[in-house]
Amino acid sequence: xxSTNLASxxxxxxxxxxxxxxxxxxxxxxxxxxxxGSLYRLLxxxxxxxxxxSPPRAEPAPPPPVxxxxxxxxxxxxxxxxxxxxxxLNRVVLLARDPWWLFAHWEISxxxxxxxxxxxxVEGEGAREVLRVHGPEGDGLPPRDIDLEPGTGRLHFRVDQxxxxxxxxxxxxxxxxxxxxxxxxxxxxxxPAAPSPDxxxxxxxxxxxxxxxxxASAWSGRRLxxxxxxxxxxxxxxxxxxxxxAPRRPRxxxxxxxx
Numbered sequence: 001x002x003s004t005n006l007a008s009x010x011x012x013x014x015x016x017x018x019x020x021x022x023x024x025x026x027x028x029x030x031x032x033x034x035x036x037g038s039l040y041r042l043l044x045x046x047x048x049x050x051x052x053x054s055p056p057r058a059e060p061a062p063p064p065p066v067x068x069x070x071x072x073x074x075x076x077x078x079x080x081x082x083x084x085x086x087x088x089l090n091r092v093v094l095l096a097r098d099p100w101w102l103f104a105h106w107e108i109s110x111x112x113x114x115x116x117x118x119x120x121x122v123e124g125e126g127a128r129e130v131l132r133v134h135g136p137e138g139d140g141l142p143p144r145d146i147d148l149e150p151g152t153g154r155l156h157f158r159v160d161q162x163x164x165x166x167x168x169x170x171x172x173x174x175x176x177x178x179x180x181x182x183x184x185x186x187x188x189x190x191x192p193a194a195p196s197p198d199x200x201x202x203x204x205x206x207x208x209x210x211x212x213x214x215x216a217s218a219w220s221g222r223r224l225x226x227x228x229x230x231x232x233x234x235x236x237x238x239x240x241x242x243x244x245x246a247p248r249r250p251r252x253x254x255x256x257x258x259x
Contacts, residue, residue: 092168128172133146165189
């Protein structure tokens with residue numbers, strides 16, 4: 001028998017074996033598939049809610065936009081209770097937002113307002129609540145008033161000169177021009193609208209465990225000697241044959257003065 005006949009017989013035997021294995025697999029699948037379906041229906045009937053997806057969780061609707069200066073809607077705490085609208089503190093806080101804008105928010109108790117109106121007497125009729133802006137300090141300019149809508153508790157307002165000091169009062173102004181301050185803020189200085197003129201340099205040496213030490217001496221302009229490269233060089237990456245062979249790059253610490 002030649003080698004060609006042997007190869008043909010072997011190929012035919014392998015094909016026959018493949019057909020037998022495929023037929024056996026199909027027969028096993030035909031017997032197992034009904035069993036799997038029966039088991040799935042049994043589990044579904046025993047626990048019908050186990051296979052039902054949970055309903056989608058409704059997301060809370062976003063709060064409506066609050067007009068500028070109006071009191072915000074009370075937020076809801078994680079416990080489900082609403083945060084109070086007020087905390088019973090008579091105060092105004094003034095913050096510098098940028099060189100040209102300030103932000104003030106305040107709280108005045110109703111009792112404080114009633115006592116102020118009682119002190120005004122007849123003049124209290126028609127009195128308006130205003131935000132009185134004082135400053136810039138040192139210019140000798142009269143304060144300016146910003147009329148407030150009822151219920152206002154915060155306000156952004158623009159100033160004319162950056163890098164100056166301002167303060168505000170929230171109070172009542174009568175029709176005759178009399179003013180009674182209900183709350184007063186501390187003085188706030190806006191940042192300048194230009195780069196800082198301070199060109200000083202503060203040198204700090206960073207040691208072990210990030211300990212910082214001030215370096216009192218000034219830098220002479222001379223670079224420090226370059227340390228020899230170590231095996232754990234930071235610039236060595238994958239594929240580098242040897243980190244010691246890589247050239248050392250300059251670091252920011254090279255500019256520290258010698259002590």
